[in-house]
Amino acid sequence: MADLLDQMAAGLNDGSVNDSARAWLDRARALGNEIRRVDEALQQAEESTRLNPRSMRLPYSTVTLRQSLEALEHSAVTVRVLARSLVDTTRLAGDDNSVNDPDVRRGLADTLRELSAAVRTYSSLATELDAHGHEVLKADLERHLAAARDAQDRLSELLATAPAVRPVGWPLRGELISHLDRLRSELEAGTPDQRPRPRRNRSWRPPRPSLQRVPPALRKLMK
Template sequence: MSLARRRSQRATQISAAARTITQRAPVTLTLARHRAQPTAATIIRLTACAVFAYLIALPVPETSPPVLAPLTALLVLQVSIYQTLYSAVRRVAAVVTGVLIALGLSRWIGFTWWSLGLTITLGLAVGYALRLREAVLEVPISAMLILSVGSKAAATSRITETLIGTAAGLIAGLVLTAPQVEPAEEAIADLARTMADLLDQMAAGLNDGSIDDSARAWLDQARALGNEITRVDEALQRAEESTKLNPRSMRLPYSTVTLRQSLETLEHAAITVRVLARSLTDTTRLAGDDNSLNDPDVRRGLADTLRELSAAVRIYSSLATELDAHGHEVLKADLERHLAAARDEQDRLSELLATAPAVRPVGWPLRGELISHLGRLRSELEAGTPDQRPRPRRNRSWRPPRPSRQRVPPALRKLIR
């Protein structure tokens, strides 16, 4: 290859990379701003809560200077009211337990190295027995502080400031904590977008004939969807927990398709995409006429089916977050249209892949697998449409019932890999 030709190809690659970076730049900036907003909101919540606790504890004579009140408020306040309440209960129980242990030991022993060890051992034992979890260290800490001072006034001050800080954390949680629904909705959209992009890549590779070089990469991307599903599940758990005991959750709008049900549908679809990618990879290993993908008509028909399914996946993710009735009906009609088109393309592809029973080429089971996986992916999306689901009473996208998720058995996971 001549030097001029290599330079030309290099310039083309750099130009393509520059276009890709330019296209992704707005998305990257948007994600950066989105990630910065929760951090700034958390800083404001914690600062306001600590200052509020300090101002409440300032007039109390036993708490001067009231440093423990804002400290307790910072430790109590969590990302959800549900977590804040449990943290408050454990924190108060830990401090009161530690103070009682210190007052009991101070009557019999003084502050020495062996009494310090005894206090820590007893405090940790009681804390673990009460299942205080992350607040278990508060028991020996409170006991050591009170035992070193040996004053009932210090014990009273410790408990008072803890109660004030806990109350401030609870009030701040009720006032400042909002349901975290948008991150869960965005996680659902990202998962569907990733899955749809993979289907588009498969369709493009089938059209340009690069499937032999790309099939293995498609399989790796399909396997990576499991990590995305785990991330979405964690976001949904945070969203569901953020609505517990939250007064603002009563004002959240109603949605027909819940986020949890949508995740289950996309999870089943991701498994189907993985086994479909596996079948394509196995097919590329066949030679000659045994490889059905050597037929341009088969590749074209399979690509058309994948494109319709990709569009259906993108539309399906919007159904979970679309709250407008008219917009919901429009999306539903578009989903049905793409699924119907995928069914027609699949029927034509079935005719192309059909073989006589007497012939049975080497890769004939893979032909049936391709059709089966395409039909299963389409049926998963059809089963997830609103008309096919029971409409629960007062069920919202942010607060669904927690059904038992259908997991794939480990033995089956090994087979489809």
């Protein structure tokens, strides 16, 4: 997902958005298959954890991974509709096509780059087992989301227009801002918590937790 957002930002910066938007939409749609594959892998991991008494000493519950996957699933839907809006925008002619404006392209690219960084940080946060590392990543996530909000605010000013002045392209301008805002809000609302699991056997010490406990399919989706 982060790679796709970076690709979209690069295409906006180099002016290839009109030729690339359709490919971005196809790739965004393919995220749904990745979500389903990861969901199956996570279900298997959850079942294995329930049968493994060592899991009771893990510092973070598997609920964290489940909640994170759900947040990413919602985000994937938003990325898809954002790509759809870009495709529709590129079909407009002249000034009705807002991405024909270099300033709009740069503003949109800036926002997408920060959202891409937020997705990558979110993925690390979802699988971080160390309390200090969790706090560091949470601060990084908040920083990227705040930068995305600032870039989005600047973009909103560039896209602002009266419906009577731009009756054809006006709705799509609002859609772009709405989808960006929703993606940022979903990452904010879905921030993984760090609630500890109950410790039932204080005399037993398990091996140090490893990120290898995270299903490979979930790690791949988050790249």
